[in-house]
Amino acid sequence: MSMPRINLVVVGHKDHGKSTLIGRLLYDSKAILEQKLDEIKAELKETGKKFEFAFLLDSLEEERKGGLTIDIMHTPFKSKKYLYTIIDCPGHKEFIKKMLTGASQADAAVLVVSAKEGIEDQTRQHAFLIKTLGIKQLVVAINKMDAVAYEESQYQKTCNELRQILQSLGYENVPMIPVSAIKGDNVYRKSEETKWYKDSTLIGTLDENMVPHTSQSNKPLRAVVQDIYLQEDNVKTIACKIETGTLLPGKNVVFNPSGKKGLVKKILIFNSIAEKAKPGDSVDLIINGIDTVERGEVLSYPENQPQNIRKFTAEIILFSDTQIKNGDEITIRYGTAEKKCKVHRILSEIDSVNLTISAKLPKALENNSVGEVELLALEPLCIERHADFPELGRFIIEGKKGAVAAGIVLATSE
Amino acid sequence: MIILAFDALDLHQVQKFNCKNLMQKEHGQTDLSDFNQARTVVLWASFLTGKNMEAKIPIKTQWTFQLSPEQTFLKSFKTYKTIDVPAFSYKQKNHEEERKLLKAYFEEKATIEECDAAVWRNHEENKKEFFSHLGKSDLIMGYFDLADFIGHLSFGITEKMAKVYHELDKIAEQVKNTGDFVLIISDHGMKALGRFGDHSKNGFYSSNHKLGLNLPKITGFYDLVRRIAENEHATN
Amino acid sequence: MNKPLEELEKKSIAIIREAKAQFKNPAVMWSTGKDSTAAVWLCKKAFLGKVPFPVIHIDTSYKFPEIYEFRDKIAEEWNLNLIVTKNENALKKGMSPKKGRLNCCTKLKTEALKNLIEERKFDALILAIRRDEHGIRAKERFYSPRDEDFHWNYADQPAELWDLYVRPSEDFSHMRVHPILHWTEFEVWQYMKQEKLPVNPLYFAKDNKRYRSLGCMPCTVPIPSNAATIDEIVEEIRTSKTPERAGRAQDKEKAYMMQKLRALGYM
Ligand SMILES: Nc1nc2c(ncn2[C@@H]2O[C@H](COP(=O)(O)OP(=O)(O)O)[C@@H](O)[C@H]2O)c(=O)[nH]1
Numbered sequence: 003m004s005m006p007r008i009n010l011v012v013v014g015h016k017d018h019g020k021s022t023l024i025g026r027l028l029y030d031s032k033a034i035l036e037q038k039l040d041e042i043k044a045e046l047k048e049t050g051k052k053f054e055f056a057f058l059l060d061s062l063e064e065e066r067k068g069g070l071t072i073d074i075m076h077t078p079f080k081s082k083k084y085l086y087t088i089i090d091c092p093g094h095k096e097f098i099k100k101m102l103t104g105a106s107q108a109d110a111a112v113l114v115v116s117a118k119e120g121i122e123d124q125t126r127q128h129a130f131l132i133k134t135l136g137i138k139q140l141v142v143a144i145n146k147m148d149a150v151a152y153e154e155s156q157y158q159k160t161c162n163e164l165r166q167i168l169q170s171l172g173y174e175n176v177p178m179i180p181v182s183a184i185k186g187d188n189v190y191r192k193s194e195e196t197k198w199y200k201d202s203t204l205i206g207t208l209d210e211n212m213v214p215h216t217s218q219s220n221k222p223l224r225a226v227v228q229d230i231y232l233q234e235d236n237v238k239t240i241a242c243k244i245e246t247g248t249l250l251p252g253k254n255v256v257f258n259p260s261g262k263k264g265l266v267k268k269i270l271i272f273n274s275i276a277e278k279a280k281p282g283d284s285v286d287l288i289i290n291g292i293d294t295v296e297r298g299e300v301l302s303y304p305e306n307q308p309q310n311i312r313k314f315t316a317e318i319i320l321f322s323d324t325q326i327k328n329g330d331e332i333t334i335r336y337g338t339a340e341k342k343c344k345v346h347r348i349l350s351e352i353d354s355v356n357l358t359i360s361a362k363l364p365k366a367l368e369n370n371s372v373g374e375v376e377l378l379a380l381e382p383l384c385i386e387r388h389a390d391f392p393e394l395g396r397f398i399i400e401g402k403k404g405a406v407a408a409g410i411v412l413a414t415s416e
Numbered sequence: 417m418i419i420l421a422f423d424a425l426d427l428h429q430v431q432k433f434n435c436k437n438l439m440q441k442e443h444g445q446t447d448l449s450d451f452n453q454a455r456t457v458v459l460w461a462s463f464l465t466g467k468n469m470e471a472k473i474p475i476k477t478q479w480t481f482q483l484s485p486e487q488t489f490l491k492s493f494k495t496y497k498t499i500d501v502p503a504f505s506y507k508q509k510n511h512e513e514e515r516k517l518l519k520a521y522f523e524e525k526a527t528i529e530e531c532d533a534a535v536w537r538n539h540e541e542n543k544k545e546f547f548s549h550l551g552k553s554d555l556i557m558g559y560f561d562l563a564d565f566i567g568h569l570s571f572g573i574t575e576k577m578a579k580v581y582h583e584l585d586k587i588a589e590q591v592k593n594t595g596d597f598v599l600i601i602s603d604h605g606m607k608a609l610g611r612f613g614d615h616s617k618n619g620f621y622s623s624n625h626k627l628g629l630n631l632p633k634i635t636g637f638y639d640l641v642r643r644i645a646e647n648e649h650a651t652n
Numbered sequence: 653m654n655k656p657l658e659e660l661e662k663k664s665i666a667i668i669r670e671a672k673a674q675f676k677n678p679a680v681m682w683s684t685g686k687d688s689t690a691a692v693w694l695c696k697k698a699f700l701g702k703v704p705f706p707v708i709h710i711d712t713s714y715k716f717p718e719i720y721e722f723r724d725k726i727a728e729e730w731n732l733n734l735i736v737t738k739n740e741n742a743l744k745k746g747m748s749p750k751k752g753r754l755n756c757c758t759k760l761k762t763e764a765l766k767n768l769i770e771e772r773k774f775d776a777l778i779l780a781i782r783r784d785e786h787g788i789r790a791k792e793r794f795y796s797p798r799d800e801d802f803h804w805n806y807a808d809q810p811a812e813l814w815d816l817y818v819r820p821s822e823d824f825s826h827m828r829v830h831p832i833l834h835w836t837e838f839e840v841w842q843y844m845k846q847e848k849l850p851v852n853p854l855y856f857a858k859d860n861k862r863y864r865s866l867g868c869m870p871c872t873v874p875i876p877s878n879a880a881t882i883d884e885i886v887e888e889i890r891t892s893k894t895p896e897r898a899g900r901a902q903d904k905e906k907a908y909m910m911q912k913l914r915a916l917g918y919m
C-alpha cells in the first residue's frame with residue numbers, strides 16, 4: 003500500500019522555470035488543495051499579479067526573496083507508480099551547501115532548460131554538480147516550449163547542444179522532454195501542440211525510467227562498523243551496517259584497515275537470528291576469532307576486500323567559509339570512519355560553470371569552488387573509488403561545526 | 417497638531433465599516449509603491465523623516481531602531497509628545513510581549529483570547545496616556561496597533577474587526593472638536609489570508625482640512641507637517 | 653514486510669545507532685503519541701529489543717489520564733528506563749494553563765526539559781518530528797545542533813551529505829536527532845499497524861471525535877472523526893483530499909501566515 007519513493011532534485015539555470023515546473027507537478031498531481039489554490043489566486047489578483055505556478059511554492063516556502071528559493075523543500079506528490087519527493091534546488095551559487103544537502107539525498111535529477119533562453123551558466127554548473135555527487139538518473143525538461151511556438155527545430159537545437167555537454171560528463175541517452183511548465187504541455191498531459199514529439203510526458207518518462215534506490219545485494223560485501231555493544235549476557239557484539247552485498251553466517255570475513263579475520267557465527271537482528279543481511283540492514287554480529295574492532299572498520303569477504311590506501315585523488319566541492327591549502331591536515335569521514343589526511347597537492351581548480359580547468363596546481367581552494375586534490379593518508383584507511391563503491395567512495399571534510407566540503411574518490415593507490 | 421498613527425488602518429475597512437470620524441474631511445489611500453515590503457518600523461520611520469528608510473533598517477534589528485528628534489519633523493515643534501511611536505518612542509516591552517504571544521499562538525502555546533487580551537490592555541494604556549496629554553503640547557502623536565495585531569490573527573472575522581474599527585473611530589471622534597489640525601495616518605493596510613491578515617499596500621490617510629492630495633506618498637507628509645508646525649509658531 | 657516501510661525503517665535504525673555511537677549520553681523523548689511511540693519502538697529494534705538509554709517523558713501533570721495509564725503500561729512491557737520529569741517548582745507556585753498557555757508550556761515543558769538536560773548531562777535527544785508536519789520542519793536535518801537556549805539556527809545549518817551524520821566538535825549544547833524525519837503521517841500509521849504497536853486510545857474516535865495529537869488536557873482539541881481502529885485511521889488519511897498532509901488545511905493557512913509574519917520580522 004505504501005508507494006516506493008523517488009527523491010527528485012530539480013536543477014537548472016535561474017528563471018528557466020524550476021519552481022514553475024514543480025508547481026505544475028504538484029498541481030497536476032493534486033498534491034495541493036483546491037482551497038489553497040483559490041486563496042493564492044485571490045491574493046495575487048489583489049496585488050495585480052497574474053497567477054503563476056511558481057507561487058504555489060512561494061506559499062509553502064518560507065524565504066523566497068528576490069526570486070531565489072534558498073532552502074531545500076520536500077513536497078511529496080504521487081504518480082501512478084511512485085511517491086516523488088521533490089527537492090527544489092536553490093539557483094544561486096552562495097547556496098551550494100544547501101543545494102548539495104538536498105541533492106545528496108536525491109535518487110534522480112530533473113534538469114530544466116529553457117528552449118527560449120537556451121543553455122546558460124548554471125545549466126552547465128548544475129549538471130556538473132549532479133554528476134559530481136554521483137546522481138546517475140537524469141531527465142531533461144526542455145521548458146518554455148510555448149514561448150518558441152512549440153517549434154521542433156528549437157527543441158532539437160537545445161537538445162543537441164545539451165547532449166554534448168551531458169556526454170562530456172558521462173551521461174548517455176538522457177530523455178529530453180519538450181514541456182511548457184506554465185501551460186502544462188507534456189508534464190502530466192500529452193500536448194496537442196507537439197505532434198512531432200512521440201515519446202512520453204515528463205511524468206511518464208520519470209515513471210518509466212527511474213528506479214528507486216536499489217539494493218546493492220549482488221555486489222561484493224561491504225559493511226561498516228558502527229559500534230561495539232555489550233549485551234546483557236556479557237557477550238560483545240559488533241554493530242554493523244551493510245552497505246553492499248550480502249552477509250551470510252558461517253563465512254570467513256575480514257575487517258579493514260586492521261586486517262582482523264574471523265568467522266561469522268551469528269547475525270543477530272531484533273527478535274531473531276538472521277539467515278542473511280542485506281544492504282541497509284543494521285545488524286549485530288558475533289564473530290569467532292574477533293572480540294572487538296574499532297568503529298569505522300570495513301567488513302568484507304577475504305576474496306574481495308578493500309585495500310589499505312596510502313594516497314587518493316578526489317574531486318571536492320567546498321562550502322562557503324572554507325579554504326584548503328597544500329599541506330593542510332584535515333579529518334575526513336567516509337562510512338563510519340574518521341581519518342586524518344594531509345592535502346598532498348591540489349591538482350586543479352575546476353570552473354564548474356564553463357566546465358574547464360581554471361587553474362593548474364593552485365596553492366589553495368576557496369569558498370564554493372570545485373577542484374581535484376591528492377590526499378595522503380596519515381593513518382590507515384581503506385576508502386574506495388566512487389565508481390566501484392559509491393557508498394564508501396564519498397566523504398566529507400569535517401570542520402568544527404560539521405561538514406565543510408564534500409568529496410568523491412576518483413583514484414586510489416596503495 | 418494631532419497625529420493619530422493607526423497601524424494597519426485599511427482604506428477598504430474604514431469604508432466598509434463606514435467610520436465617518438476616521439474619514440474626516442478628506443481621506444484616501446497612500447502610495448507605498450516605493451517600498452519592497454510593508455514593514456511597520458520602516459514605514460513609520462519614513463513618515464517621520466520624509467525619506468525612504470527601507471535600506472537603512474535591517475529586519476533583524478528593526479524593532480529597536482531609533483531615530484533622534486533631529487532626523488524627524490518633530491524638531492519643528494517647540495513642544496511635542498509622542499506615545500509609543502515606532503522608531504522613536506516605541507514601548508519595547510509591550511510590543512515584545514505582543515510578538516511573543518503571536519509566535520506562541522502559532523506554536524499552539526497561547527490562545528487567541530490571550531493574545532487579544534494583551535493587545536487591548538496595551539491599547540487602553542496608550543489611550544489613557546494620549547488623552548491625559550491632549551492639548552498640552554504643540555504636537556501630540558499617538559500610536560495604536562490594535563488594527564494590526566488583531567487583524568493579523570482575526571482579519572477574516574468580521575465582528576472582531578468591526579469592534580476594532582469602531583474603537584478607533586471613537587478615538588477620532590474625541591479629537592474632532594479640539595480645533596487642532598488632525599492628521600490620521602496608517603503605515604500600511606491589510607488583506608485577508610483565510611482567517612488571518614497580512615500587510616497590504618492599502619495604506620490610509622485623512623485630515624480635517626481639505627488638502628487636495630491624490631495618492632500621497634507616506635514620505636510626502638514630512639513637508640506638510642513641517643509647514644503646519646511653522647504656521648503654528650507664526651500664530652502663537 | 654512492506655518494502656517502502658522496510659526502507660524507511662532501515663534508515664531510521666541506522667540513524668539511531670549512529671547517535672548511540674557518536675554521543676556519550678543520548679536519550680529519546682516520548683510523549684506516548686504515535687510518532688514518538690514509533691520512535692521508541694525503532695530504538696528497541698535497533699538494539700535487539702532493549703532501549704539502551706533513558707526514555708524521557710515530560711509530565712505537566714495536566715495530561716489525560718489515558719496518557720499516564722498507557723505510559724506506565726508500555727514502559728513496563730517494553731522494559732524502558734523511563735524518566736518522568738516535572739517542573740515541581742513551577743507547579744508548587746501554581747503554574748497552570750490558567751496562567752496563560754504560553755507561560756504554562758514554557759514552564760512545564762521547556763524548562764522541565766532544560767533542567768533535566770542540565771542535571772543528567774544529555775548530549776543528544778532523539779525526537780520524533782517529521783518533515784511533513786508543517787512548513788518550517790521541511791528545513792530540518794537528521795542531526796540538528798541546538799544551543800543552551802534550545803535555539804535552532806535554521807538559516808545557517810551545517811550541510812548534511814548522504815548518510816554521513818556528523819557530530820560537530822564545537823558550537824552546540826546538545827544534538828537533536830530526528831530518525832523519522834523522512835516519514836509521512838500516513839506511513840507512521842501504516843507502520844504502527846504493521847508492527848502491531850500499541851496505540852493510545854485517545855487516537856480512536858469516541859462520540860464522533862478523536863485526537864490527532866496528544867498534549868495537555870486543557871489545551872488539546874479533538875477532530876471530528878469516526879475512525880475507531882488503526883485501519884480506519886489509515887483509511888481516513890488515505891482518502892482525505894491531500895494524501896500526505898491530510899486534514900491540515902488549517903495548519904497550512906497557519907504556516908503560510910507564519911511565513912508572512914516572519915518575512916515582516918514579527919517572529
Ligand atoms: N512562457 C513560459 N514561461 C515560463 C514557463 N515556465 C516558467 N516560465 C516563466 O519563467 C520565469 C521564471 O520561472 P521560475 O519558475 O521562477 O524559474 P526558476 O528560477 O528556475 O525557479 C517566470 O516568469 C515564469 O513565468 C513556460 O513553460 N513558458
Ligand SMILES: [Zn+2]
Nearest residue numbers: 424456564615
Ligand atoms: Zn503587522
